[in-house]
Amino acid sequence: MEVVGESATPVQTLAQSKTAKVPPQYIQPPQLRPNNHRKPPPSATTIPLIDLSLSYDILLPQLSSACHQWGAFHVVHHGVPINLIHQMRAVGSSFFEDLDASEKSQYKCDQSSPASEGYGSRMLVSEKDDTILDWRDYFDHHTFPITRRNPSRWPRHPPYYRNVVEEYSEQMKLLCQKLMAMISESLGLQSSSIEDAVGEFYQNITVSYYPPCPQPELTLGLQSHSDMGAVTLLIQDDVGGLEVLKDGEWVTVQPLSDAIVVILADQTEVITNGEYKSAVHRAITNSNRARLSVATFHDPAKTRTISPALELVAKSGPRYQEVLYGSFVKSWYTKGPEGKRNLDALLL
Template structure:
């Protein structure tokens, strides 16, 4: 556990110590532990180069049934995807821990920029920790961006993050347009409701775990914002909840994982669902993923789109996004409990 004034303990350091058992604070309650096998199905794969009608139809099905899908032919150069993964891996694997800790973020503050391990604010003794380290970057709007807070090794690190963030923002805008159109809305409907994107890019590193059957790399949750775009290496470990079963989102070459988040479920009045997902660990190989989160400003009030309320009334009350974030980080996600609190 991290305590004030102490050098924070990172999961990678624990893994490198070759401890045969995980510390108690990483052991999940029995009902949250991963089962030996997950369902063999994979999340849908959507080819954005198909006809507009086909893409909208496929997106509608995936958003209704899954809240998650892969996209290919998405327009993001493979080189930038590979470079982003490479610089993230280099930070975790090539730098001494003393160098990494220069970027340590404040464990007492939610969503602090920098190098950390704790997702939630609570320091309660019964808080179960994830088997994960991460580096979080504030990338949009540009007024939040300060590359001096990011690593300068390897030398192209900062340039790659800037380029990657630009491509992810453009793809998020394109996808929200397609999602809006698939509901018969104007292409700008969801993006207009969200407002200016607050984009964070988080590189997550999941070290090998001596007892993967007892731990999670990232606990079950749905993302709090509008839309998340994620790439993962070939190790795999992302799981999506579908009809009460955990389905492994198998890594797919050149594909980007799309996860609908809670505010999009609210804006679509529940016609489309945010994806409950988690990350599992394994005993043999480290895993790396990069998530680009696209969220509203904390001053934004999010509510169902008026065009969708007329059908059956509003299913969610409006919420100040900053209040939603505060609840998510202080209470914990527990699946979708913060979103469920908005249901009418």
């Protein structure tokens, strides 16, 4: 599976056409379609909520439980200015809702290169063009290392768009470093262990826009997957649609305006030798309201080799083979993001 040159019609354009039926390439196989009647486990109605202002003797056990059982959780009192979170949502929404199609098209990403920076609708397309597409448009920003950052490729409107993205990027990096230290300590490791294993952050900020869908029961805004990097930090608006897989059931992540969703990704599962799990998640659509989310991905360099922490291997033996992150990424884009099969290939 690879990205090919032909670009897709933006999903927002399809939604604005008031079509009564979604095009065939957006229809999920019956077994993958969202089933809104499935109930979450009795003990869980949403992901855990963790207050980062608590003392470590209270905080670390809560963090350990969330990482072990869920791989995803909300954090509050995280240190990121609440006004900045609101501004990030606002500028992302402004791009999709205030600019016309010709203005947005100026920022189109390179369809011939996987995960290239800019505005797009399809990230994975097979050579036979048989890939089932997400009901989503997105704008991806390359923000770290600084050498990758080129704000001239980002929208000019509203005038403060670029400044907001830069400040938000810095705050997300600081929070990710704080969380990695806490997660390391919750495992009895040195606070720098996970960050040292990941190395220099490669950070991307992706604004995802999910227009109203005429047949939400047939589509997904984002297909089931686990993130391939280390840690993802996500904010969503009040519409809701993010779901996390827990014990074989899909659990809705209820929107919390001032909270940030933490999603552990595959490399963190490898580094923790499977003690902590990367979260399988997806996004569903609805017929009434557009939804917006902003995901900040923190990944290793492609030249980085990731392996389980030696201290954890000493306790239970290695559960994962080491992997060159660039090879893992290539596999992800070759096979597609279905569930966690790329990570499962590393199991010993």
